[in-house]
Amino acid sequence: MLDIVNVEKTFNPGTINEKRALNGINLHLDEGDFVTVIGGNGAGKSTMLNMVAGVYPVDCGSIVIDGVDVTRLPEYKRAKYLGRVFQDPMTGTATDMQIEENLALAARRGKKRTLRTGITAKERAEYKELLKILDLGLENRLTAKVGLLSGGQRQALTLLMATLKKPKLLLLDEHTAALDPKTAKKVLDITEEIVRKDNLATIMITHNMADAIRVGNRLIMMHEGQIVVDVKGEEKKNLTIEQLLQLFEKSSGSKMTSDKVMLSK
Amino acid sequence: MEIFSQLFNALPGSISQGLIWGIMAIGVYITYRILDVADLTVDGSFATGGAVAVMLILNGCNLWLAMLVAFIAGLLAGAITGLLHTFMGIPAILAGILTQLSLYSINLKIMGKANQSVNVNQTELLVSLRWVKEFAFHNPLITVGLVLAIMIAALYWFFGTEMGCALRATGSNLNMSRAQGINTNFNKVLGIMLSNGLVAFSGAFLAQYQGFADVKMGQGAIVIGLAAVIIGEALFGKIFKNFALRLLSVAFGSIIYYIVIQAVITMGLDANLLKLLSAAIVAIFLAVPYWKKQYSQNHIRKVKGGSKNA
Numbered sequence: 001m002l003d004i005v006n007v008e009k010t011f012n013p014g015t016i017n018e019k020r021a022l023n024g025i026n027l028h029l030d031e032g033d034f035v036t037v038i039g040g041n042g043a044g045k046s047t048m049l050n051m052v053a054g055v056y057p058v059d060c061g062s063i064v065i066d067g068v069d070v071t072r073l074p075e076y077k078r079a080k081y082l083g084r085v086f087q088d089p090m091t092g093t094a095t096d097m098q099i100e101e102n103l104a105l106a107a108r109r110g111k112k113r114t115l116r117t118g119i120t121a122k123e124r125a126e127y128k129e130l131l132k133i134l135d136l137g138l139e140n141r142l143t144a145k146v147g148l149l150s151g152g153q154r155q156a157l158t159l160l161m162a163t164l165k166k167p168k169l170l171l172l173d174e175h176t177a178a179l180d181p182k183t184a185k186k187v188l189d190i191t192e193e194i195v196r197k198d199n200l201a202t203i204m205i206t207h208n209m210a211d212a213i214r215v216g217n218r219l220i221m222m223h224e225g226q227i228v229v230d231v232k233g234e235e236k237k238n239l240t241i242e243q244l245l246q247l248f249e250k251s252s253g254s255k256m257t258s259d260k261v262m263l264s265k
Numbered sequence: 266m267e268i269f270s271q272l273f274n275a276l277p278g279s280i281s282q283g284l285i286w287g288i289m290a291i292g293v294y295i296t297y298r299i300l301d302v303a304d305l306t307v308d309g310s311f312a313t314g315g316a317v318a319v320m321l322i323l324n325g326c327n328l329w330l331a332m333l334v335a336f337i338a339g340l341l342a343g344a345i346t347g348l349l350h351t352f353m354g355i356p357a358i359l360a361g362i363l364t365q366l367s368l369y370s371i372n373l374k375i376m377g378k379a380n381q382s383v384n385v386n387q388t389e390l391l392v393s394l395r396w397v398k399e400f401a402f403h404n405p406l407i408t409v410g411l412v413l414a415i416m417i418a419a420l421y422w423f424f425g426t427e428m429g430c431a432l433r434a435t436g437s438n439l440n441m442s443r444a445q446g447i448n449t450n451f452n453k454v455l456g457i458m459l460s461n462g463l464v465a466f467s468g469a470f471l472a473q474y475q476g477f478a479d480v481k482m483g484q485g486a487i488v489i490g491l492a493a494v495i496i497g498e499a500l501f502g503k504i505f506k507n508f509a510l511r512l513l514s515v516a517f518g519s520i521i522y523y524i525v526i527q528a529v530i531t532m533g534l535d536a537n538l539l540k541l542l543s544a545a546i547v548a549i550f551l552a553v554p555y556w557k558k559q560y561s562q563n564h565i566r567k568v569k570g571g572s573k574n575a
Contacts, residue, residue, distance in 0.1 A: 053444070079446035092444070094437035097430075105434050108427055109446040115423075118430035161445070 001201040002029040002169055007051055007061030009044075009225075021047040023225035024061070029169070034195055034202045034216035038209060038244075043222040045205045046087075049171050052203075054078040066168045080110030083162030083200075085155065085175040092158030095147035099138060099157065102146055103127045106161035130160060134190060152183030156190055163194050170195065172204040176211075188215065209241045221248055271531050277397040279527040281405040283520030284413055285392075285470045286489055290497075290519045291416070291512055292463035293490030299424075300436040300456040302350075305361035307464045307490060309368030310342040311483030314465025315472030316375040319383050322473070328391050332469050339465025340458045342368060347454030372480045382477035390473040405474060412470075413516055416463070421509040432456050464490075488543050493519035495550040 009022040021044045029035060037045050051058055052065075054075035062071045065081045086092050093102050104119035104127075124142065131139040134156050138149075146154065155175055162170060172191065176184035192215060195202050206212050212219055219236050221229035221244070228251040231239060289311060296304040314335040321331035342364060349360035373379065385393040392405040402408070423429045434442045435452035442449050464486070472478035497511075497518025505514045526543075530536060 075443045076446050076448050079444055082444075084444045086440070091438070091440050094434045094441055096437040097433060101430060101433075105430055105442075105445050105447070111446075113427040113431045113447070115426045115428055118425050118427050 001031045001033065001066055002027070002052070002203075003062075003064040004028075004048070004052065005062045005064070007048075007063065008059045009047055009051060009056065010059055021225055022051065025226060027220070027227060029201050029203070031201060032199045033218055034200075035204070035218045035220060036212040036216045037203060037205045037220050037222060038207070038212045039222035044225040045222050046173055047225075048222070049173050049203060049205060052078075052169070053082055053084055053171060081168040083167035083170045085158045085162050085170075085172050087174040087177050089151040089154040089158070089178055092161070093146045093149075093154055095145065097146060098143045099131070099146055099149075100124055100127050100142040102157065103130075103161060103164060106164045109165050130164075134160065150183075152179050152187060155179060155183075155187045159187065159190060159194065163198060163200065166198055166200070168201065170200045170202040172202065174205050174207060177207055191215075209244060213239050213241065213244065219244075221251075223248070223251075268531055272528055275527050275531065276524070277406060278394060279523040280520050281392075281394070281397050281409065281474065282471075283523035284406065284409040284516065285467055285474060286523065287413060287467075287493065287516030287519035288409075288416065288470065289464050289467035289486060290490045290493035290515045291420070292460040292467065293487065294494050294512065294515045295420075295456055295460040295463070297491065297494060298436075299433055300453065300460075302357045302436075302453065302457065303361070303487075304343075304346060304457055304460060305358060305487055306342055306346040306364045306368070306457070306461055307361075308483040308486045309365035309372070310339045310461040310465045311468040311471075311486045312372050312478065312480055313338050313342055313368055313375070313483075314468030315478035315482055316372045316381070316468075316480070317465070318469030319381050319472045319478040320375055322383055322388060322390070323381065328389065332391070332466060335469035336462045336466045339462040339468075342465065343458035343461030344454060346461070347457040350457070351450035351453055369480060376478060376480070379481075380477050380479040383473060385476060392470055392474045393476065394474050409470060417509055417512045417516075420512060424508060428455075485540050485543065488540075488547055489519075489522065492522050492543055492547050492550075495547065496521055499550065 004025055004027040007022055007025050011017070011019045011021055019042075023044075025044070025048060027048075037048075039045050050056060052063055054070065054073060054077075058071060062069060064070070065078070068081070070078045070081070084092070094105070097105075100119055100123075104123055107123065128139045128142060131142070136153050136156055138153060138157065146157065149157065159175070175191070176187050179187060188211065191204070194200070202216070204216065213236070217236065218230070218232045219239070220227050220231075229244075229247045231247075289307070293304075293307060296302050317338045318331045318335040321334055322328065326334075345367075346357075346360045346364040349355045349363060350357045353360075355363070383390060385395055392403070392408050394405070396404050397406065398404075424433060431442070431447045432452045432455060434445070434447055435449045436456070439449050442452070468478075468483065471482065494515050495518070497514035497516070500521070501510070501514035501517060505511055526539065529542070530539075534542070
């Protein structure tokens, strides 16, 4: 489903701020793989996701999604294959537009946008049903501006938008990190439900080690622009946070020091 | 009392001018509010519209065809700014200034000199200030009013289409738009083109209305456009929520602007100070929302401090 082959990325090369974000990274995802990604700040987690999404060009290497080499495609063309949810709830939706208009925009991802009506009556009815499943009361606020919604509601909506037109790959960049614990749990539950229902290949970055172990069928840990731990199947199911920390120390040769990771134990 | 009767006499003229500039202001609304880009091309493209229309009319071109060509000239001017911005990476404001400056030369070339007149007695025109008090179809109030109504209807339809929604999304959130597969650069160019097309169309009307086109006729147009947008929002923002009504409020804003200008001139204000006055009004109206925000932030801070000490 996804192949990241030997991808390197250095920001601000040749300057004092030079930062080697990805150091020849390789990752292969099978159909239906749900991978959680953990690692300290600056490990290259977000950069990896942004490389797949095409936010920045790669320095070298290639990215193949479902057999299509997208390495040279601009971000908006890759969107055809991808569903994305961001850390900042403000990023994923158009705040000046209505809930139903946002959904209609997402429903047309990867299609040519013509002079046909931007949202049909049939779609409206469909969206109402879909929003009911979220159980956030949004089904009665179809024409409300998204700017009026809370962070959790927006993330849930963005998740719905990302999966409305079934993507080849779902990219979740710490999409629950900005939410309070209760809302974060709710959004994560919705995430699991949608991913299971559509059997979506998914990459989810998280700072919460417990979530990383509990959710998905595979876990990778990143350090200094490389994947240092890759655990799958039964082995992952039986993993504990202590083991995970040990694994990290062994493979990276240093202690996991990020406060965020330690605190979220 | 005399001032009032003078003002009342001048009212049809003010409203006509307001309607014509209203078309221009709706063009500004598309870039400034929908696309979230301050486009300064308009000062040049407004005059381009006037120049193109007048030269075509002087050469015996069909009047509506002349208007259409003026609109297309505006689209092209907008395309230049759009490409300077998206393809060459120049900040939008600077891209607009560059196009505006180059249009000054182009407008001179189109007209062959700094201004060209069309005499309503010798040439057939769509609108003229001589007809503002005539009870007839060619009264500018009716002609421009009708065109404006059709235009608002067309824009309302367009911004409801898939393409129009993508344009609005581009103005609202670039990251989200790209993530949803929208080519944001294309949409920026499209929006700036559409805006300048309307601005040039408005310039073509004004040139006929006043009987001449001048290379300087667009000077400060952006400020008048912004004034119309801001006045419209300040007065009707609370009641006009629908998109078509919002466009209408921009046109109303333009009409009110011209009535106010007429009033201060009638009351004896030195006409040389008009542009200063317009700029001051726009500056103050732009500052008000900012000040409101500052004030409410300070207000919250005080309450928080108070509860801590209690």
